Each structure stands twice: as structure tokens, then as C-alpha cells.
Amino acid sequence: MAISAHHGTPDTTGERYAHVIVIGAGLSGIAAAVKLRRAGITDLLVLEKADRVGGTWRENTYPGCAVDIPSPIYSFSFNPNPEWSRNFVGQAELLSYIEDTVEKFRLTAALRPNTELLEAAWSEERRRWVLETSRGRFVAQHVVFASGLLHEPVVPALPGLADFPGETFHSARWNHDVDLTGKRVAVIGTGCSAVQIVPEIQPLVDRLYVFQRTPAWVLPRLDFRVPRPVRRLFRAVPPAQRLFRGACDVSLRLLGLVMRRARVARLLTPVGKRFLELQVPDPELRARLTPDFTIGCKRLLLSNTYLRAMSRLNVRLVPSALAAFDGGELIAANGERVEADVVVFGSGFEMRHPPIAERIRGRDGRLLSEVWSVDSPEAYRATTLPAIPNAYLLLGPNIVMYHSLLSLAEAQLDYIADAIRTARTRDIEVLEIRPEPFRAFNDEVQRGLSSTVYNTGGCSSVYLDEKGKNFVTWPWSARRLRGELARFDIENYEITARER
Numbered sequence: 001m002a003i004s005a006h007h008g009t010p011d012t013t014g015e016r017y018a019h020v021i022v023i024g025a026g027l028s029g030i031a032a033a034v035k036l037r038r039a040g041i042t043d044l045l046v047l048e049k050a051d052r053v054g055g056t057w058r059e060n061t062y063p064g065c066a067v068d069i070p071s072p073i074y075s076f077s078f079n080p081n082p083e084w085s086r087n088f089v090g091q092a093e094l095l096s097y098i099e100d101t102v103e104k105f106r107l108t109a110a111l112r113p114n115t116e117l118l119e120a121a122w123s124e125e126r127r128r129w130v131l132e133t134s135r136g137r138f139v140a141q142h143v144v145f146a147s148g149l150l151h152e153p154v155v156p157a158l159p160g161l162a163d164f165p166g167e168t169f170h171s172a173r174w175n176h177d178v179d180l181t182g183k184r185v186a187v188i189g190t191g192c193s194a195v196q197i198v199p200e201i202q203p204l205v206d207r208l209y210v211f212q213r214t215p216a217w218v219l220p221r222l223d224f225r226v227p228r229p230v231r232r233l234f235r236a237v238p239p240a241q242r243l244f245r246g247a248c249d250v251s252l253r254l255l256g257l258v259m260r261r262a263r264v265a266r267l268l269t270p271v272g273k274r275f276l277e278l279q280v281p282d283p284e285l286r287a288r289l290t291p292d293f294t295i296g297c298k299r300l301l302l303s304n305t306y307l308r309a310m311s312r313l314n315v316r317l318v319p320s321a322l323a324a325f326d327g328g329e330l331i332a333a334n335g336e337r338v339e340a341d342v343v344v345f346g347s348g349f350e351m352r353h354p355p356i357a358e359r360i361r362g363r364d365g366r367l368l369s370e371v372w373s374v375d376s377p378e379a380y381r382a383t384t385l386p387a388i389p390n391a392y393l394l395l396g397p398n399i400v401m402y403h404s405l406l407s408l409a410e411a412q413l414d415y416i417a418d419a420i421r422t423a424r425t426r427d428i429e430v431l432e433i434r435p436e437p438f439r440a441f442n443d444e445v446q447r448g449l450s451s452t453v454y455n456t457g458g459c460s461s462v463y464l465d466e467k468g469k470n471f472v473t474w475p476w477s478a479r480r481l482r483g484e485l486a487r488f489d490i491e492n493y494e495i496t497a498r499e500r
Contacts, residue, residue, distance in 0.1 A: 014136060019043035020420060021131060021140040023117050023356070026055020027076075028394040028409040029146035030098060034078055034105050035410065036144075039417035041424075045140075046107070047133060049116035053102055056150045057095045060193070062174040062344075063200035065091035068192055068221075068302050072245040073252070073404045076101060082234030082241050088223040088302075120145075121361040122389060127429050127496070129390065141429075142420050145356055146394040149405065152350040156188075160325030168343040171197060178342060182206045186330055186340040188322050190216055192301060194346035198315075199305035207314055209330070209338045213321040214298070214459065215291040217272045218279075221302035249407075253478050256402040259296040260475065265453040268295040279307035288319045297457025300402070351472065352377075352465050362387040363432075377471040378442045380433045380492075381484055383412050389432035390423075392416045398445050399481070400463075401474045408478075411485045418488035423495075430496035437492040448475030 020041055022032045025048035033046050052058055067074045071084040074094070079101050085093060102108060116134040120143055123130050131138040153170040155161075161168070169175045171193040180201055186209040187194050187201075194210070195218065202208050234241035258264050272295055280286040289310065291298075310317060320334035329337050354377065357369040364387050371387075372378070379385050382399035383392050394409045401408070423431055446469070449455050454463050454473045463472040474481055 015139050016045075016136065017139045018045040019140065020045075020142045020144065021129070021138055022046040022144045022146055023120070024048065024055060024146040024148060025050075025053040025111060025113075026146065026148050027057070027098060027406050028148065029053075029055070029144075030101055030107065031076055031406065031410055032144050032146050032394065032413055032416075033107050033110055034076070034101075035413040036417055036420070037105075038078070039421055041417065041420055044110060045112055045138070046110050047112045047115040047117060047131070047138070049114070049134070051113045052099075053111070053113075054095045054098050055148050056172075057091055057098060060091060060150075060172050060174075061176070062171045062193060062197050064196035065193075066196060067094060069252070069404045070222075070248040072241070073248045073407060075245075076406065077410055079104065080238070080241055080245065082231055082238075084226055084231075086223060086225055088221060117356075117359055119359050119361060120391075122363050122391075124363055142390045142392070142423075144392045144394060144416060145360070146409075147354075147356040149351060149354075149395050149400075150349045152355045153345075154347050154350050155345050156322070156347055158322060158324055160327075163327065164325045164343065165328050166341045166343065168345070170345045170347065172349070180204050180342060183341040184339060185209070185342045185344065186211060186322075186338065187344045187346055189213070189346035189348065190301075191346055191348055192299065193348075195301045195303045195306040197344065197346060199303070199309040202309045202312055202315055205314065207316065207340075208312075209316050209318055209340060210310065211318045211320065211322045211330075211332060212288075215289050215319075216298055216301050217291050217295045218301045218303055218307055219268075219272060219275060221304050223304065249403075252403045256478060259402060259453050260477075261451060262294050262297075262453040262456040265294050265296040265457065271295075276307060280311050282311060285311065285317060288317055291459075293459035294453050294457035296402075296453040297459035298461045348462065351462050360388065360391070363389060376465050376467055376469045378438075380438045380441050381412075381415065382474075383415060383485075384431075384433040384438075384493075386433055386435050386438050389430045392419070397471045398442075398449075399474050400472050401478060401481075403478050408481065411482045415485040415488055419490075422488050422490055426495075427498045428495045429498040430494075431490075432494045434492055434494050445475060446470070449473065 022029050025046050029046055066088050070087050071089045075081050081097055118132045120129055120131045129140045129143045153172040155170055167178045181204050183205055184207040185205045188211045190212045276286050318332050318336050320332040323333040324331045329339050331337055357372055360368040377397040379393055379396040382396040394412055399408050449470045452475055455470055463470050465471050
């Protein structure tokens, strides 16, 4: 092996080597750097395509942008924050927390900003990953892909869009140069971003049109400002903060338990309907906002202001998908037409075809996207894949549940750190999940999902791919997930010892 340079210093060939390279410097990428270092894995780099850390919390700056999971558990376990101003903090505060974490744990030297991964290819000859980037070639023994779930915004290819005379942008690429005051604004979609945007811009605009393909269940968000005395208590008595975090954790675990059975999830329907009655007095509008599927089939929306905003005089619900543009008019699938000056797409992100899969080339030379286009996205314990050795996906297929994604990624990182540490201590050069346990695990996942609300709740959601297969959610408890990821099960992996 000719590569001898470490910590990203180019060798004589111009390649830069690190034992471990992490792709992405969002929440999960920063967690990877800290947890791997704590496991004694210090020869690592973090490649980030942007000039700043933060991931989705760097890119999403739309009005009202905030977490939809309580802040105490939307935090790094190794860096609890006693200073959260609210139970559900906003984007700017969370981004500042991420940047403070980088400084506190001295990660700057390991970061390589403005370095976009173009392709990661496994070299069978070198038994290394060769990473082609916008700033040259990197080589690594192990790669952790931390590119995130909510990464690539989706803007539907609609007839006439290119000829629309007004401004258009996706919620994740908010154009702050566009003043919405007094404008006719159309919001396309009623997902997690839209329910935060609508109440914020409603008082500013002249007319607000909300295009709703399918109604969604909205429940109250238990948000509140954290009083200064409580923050002082959390600073002075860390166990008090851990107790509060634990209470939030238990509440989400209970919600996840409810979602494991559709018949149990239906018990929440009266709660959702009662909240609608309290927030929307008009029975006709309320009927159009009432879903016909079981709570939890689609992601629950938490808001204290969205449904109330929908009742304002300057807001009009269009109970249909947007189908086309005709000059300055928007045409809904049900035939309704509205005129707008600005269109905001709250149309979500590419989850069925994750962009990172188009940049990972395995041992057999195939792109991961090619494999997943045939078999649907799958991974072993949401983390490893056959023919893609020494590589680990953070927040891979079938890991999502009603819990903090950061907490789930940290559980994966315990597994990944154990794998890399095991390889080092046993002088193993290559680790690759065997096809048999990979297949058995994924078959068990699909059997487990068959009775969950995600599969049987009566809706079509982003959890299901074009084949109707659920490739997103975890069918069991958070406790089981953490248990399965607590130890690296080397017995299920093909191993290749280092040549001497």
C-alpha cells in the first residue's frame, strides 16, 4: 500500500488518506466525528460539500422553521444543552448549537468544507475506498455516509412551471429576497414544513392558497418557553436536565408503541378530531381538513397555529394537488384555478431514490442506486450492505420511528465504532455483511411492518416506494433498535485479514 499520509495530508500521488472518512457535517456527521474519536478512532476526516456545518438546519431557513421533536432529545447525548430557550427550538438556535458543538469538541481540524463527494468506489485491489471529490481524491479504509434523509428537495415537474411569471422556490431553498407582503402566495403541500410556514406568512400576505393533496392529522405541539430559573437549574443540577430528557424520551417511546398496531393507533382519532373542532369552527372547512386514514399512517404534524391559520379570511384551501401552470394561474387537479405572485413548494425531499446512492459504487462495480432500483432500499440494521464493504449508512433504510433521528443515528454509531475498533484490534482489513443474515433481517423487518399503522393505516405515504414496500420505518421499539446496535455482531460478516 503506497498510501502513508494521514489526517488528510496529500502523499506523493496527491491522494489524501484517513482511516475513516465521514461524508456530511450535519447533526449525524458531527455525532460520528465525536463518537468515533471517543472510541479511540482519531485518524478521521469529515467531508462537507458546503462552506458551513449544519446540514438540513443550515439549508432550511424558512419562516417558522423549528424542530418537531422536543429539543432535549433533539440534542447530542454527549453535549446536553441546558440553555434551550423553548421545548421546540427554532432553526437558528439549533444551528448555533451545532456550531458550538464543533468548537467545543475541537472538530475544525478534521473538517473539509467545500468538498463535495462525487463518487465513492471500493477498490478491490487496494482494499480501500477511493473517494473522488470536488477537491481531489481521498482514500479511506472505512467510510461513514452521513448525508441525511432530508437532503434533496423535490420540485414536481409540472406543465407550464417554466413560464410562470412570478417567483417560485422550495421551502428548503427559501428566497429571502422575495418580500411576501401584500402578495398572492400559493403553498404547495401540507407536510411538516408547510404547517410551520403557513401560520408565519398568513398575516403578511394578501391572499394565501394552500394546495392540499391529502389532509393530514394535526395534534397540539407541547411547546413552551423554558423559564430562566429552569435553565439555571439545568446548568447547576445536570441530573434534573437528564430527568426532563428522559421524560421526553418515554413519551416518544409510548407514541412509537401506539403506532406499532393500527387498531391501537385508531384510539387517537377522537383526539385529532376534537383538536380540529376546537381550531376550525367552519364545519365545511373542517371536513376538508379531516383525513380518512388512521393517525400515524402519514407522519403526524404538530402545530398549535396551523389549523387556526387555515380559518383566516385571507386563506383559501384548495383540496387538491397542483397539476399545472397556465401563465400566472395555478391549475389544481380538481380543476380549480387561482392566480398567484409567488409559489412556495413544500413538496418534501427525495427519499425513494436517495441521492447518495447514486455516488456509492460497490465491490461489484454497481452503483447502490442501481441495486436499490431493483430490490428497493434495504440495509442490514439500517447500516451495512452486501458488496459494499467497510461502509456504513447513517439513517439508512427502515430506521425511522416516532423519535429523534439524532438519537437513532447515535445508536448506529455505537455499532459502527465497535465494528471499526474490532477490525483494528483483530487486524481485519475488510468487513462485509453476509447475504444470508442480510436477507433474513430484511425479511423479518417486512413481516414486522405488516401489522403497523404505517402499512395498514389506509394511506399512501413517503414510507412506501413505487412497489408499495415500506423502506423507511422501523417496526419495533426503540429499545430493540438500540439492543440490536449495541454490539457489532462480527459472526454475521465476511472478514478478510490484513496481508502481512
